[in-house]
Amino acid sequence: MSRLIRLDETGHTTLAEWSVDEPAAFEDAVVAFRGELDRGYFGIASLPDGRAEQIRELPFDAPTVILRRPIAGG
């Protein structure tokens, strides 16, 4: 089961979940993902080597995609 998670004031919110045999759920996740990008969030997919990747399209087979706010120097 893959998850789309947004970091927000509640701690985090799971916006969508999908799996290989749920194409409709993935479509819903794509819509939610694009909506959050439009709101200014950035999508991050974790890589197996521990690094992460900034993404603009929702990967179908990523286990977890996290939406974060921009960072800035304080």
Place this chain on the structure above:
Amino acid sequence: MSTAAPAGAAPLDGLPERATVHWRRRVDERSLGRRGRWWTATTVAHTVPFICAALALGVIEPITIPISIVLLAHAWAIPELYAARGAHVLRPRRRVGDGPERRALLLLGDLIDDRARRLHAATGLVLERGRLGTWILGEAGAVLVRRDSRRVFCYCVKASASDLPAADRIAHLLLALRVDERDFATVANLAFSGAPWRLRRRLAPEQRPALRAAAD
């Protein structure tokens, strides 16, 4: 339906936030070394005149020794103030409520390994190994301990939203750091650079194990 999209589809090149500081040169090994030396030179330039003046006054006119002591106090205080500014980047910020804090902590726990989880429980800070060195991540800043452990760089950097739970703030920095370490250091603002012992004295006692672990 795009069911064949691979993991990491359409990756972007580095952190988009770097565009907000486009005038800055991207941080690398050489620029970090240069920045560290420049920081030390600046600190010396700020303190040595006070020391010289104190010595000169004391030698020329012993009656001015009280003034010499004040000047020496200035020379001591300047590097201490810089180090205090560096330690400030790791200070905990205001809590938003138990529920959100707990939920944020669960997610942060998923992002880090067991050793990092234990360190976070003890210090409130997260350790992340990088190519430039080891990073200590706080809620509104990060400290880079260089690989030779002889110098630290303290950065002010935080998520743009102010209402986030503590662990979420750290998760924001951790994710950005994992995307591109050099961009992360470029976007962040340098608050202090110097010897780890200078920083250590100014950290809260419960945070010091994180600096020790980063230097190991």
